[in-house]
Amino acid sequence: MDKLFNRSFRIAQELQKNIAFIIQHSLKDPRIKTIITVSEVRLSKDLSYAQVFVSFLETNSNLTVKKVLILLNRASGYIRKLLCKKMNLRIIPIIVFFHDDSFFKGNKISKLLNILTEKNNITL
Template structure:
């Protein structure tokens, strides 16, 4: 019977859940701001995890980049908490990146509405 999901995919999903909870509850850095974990990509050898985060702010892009930089500074602390929660021999190295797909989607939606204002549905 074949497995439905590969191991690195299961680790990716579980890591996303754990990181979202850790950032929300355990991380006390005011530089981070309001961050949501949108996706986690784990390499097949489980060595590195690319964590894509969305930063919800009304400020400029510098604030978003500073939030991502604060997360990268705290990655060792976050890695320690994750390693205690997940039962793995080796937890992947965490690297945080800004995910701008939500903003891009909003811009695309606005452009589509501007080109066809009659079709509001």
């Protein structure tokens, strides 16, 4: 069997889908006023810990990324409880949220490449 479709990968995909649904529909925290996207879930080998990478569509000036991550990490117990009802797993992993800024880094690299091509008159 291919390593890309092992059990931990399938569980990570299912966790990503369910956590995104829970954040969008079940979290009613008025302090979170931005759209949160779950971009990736990484599971430990024993499936007991999950690193959840989230990105934000827009960030408020009053509420920084760190504050949103603190709020999400405080709500991780509630999210685990809802995951327990949705998923049929023996152990629901402990969830820790991290900021995924790969979109912004990719956008910055793209802008730099555009500037270089304009200076050198190179077409890609």
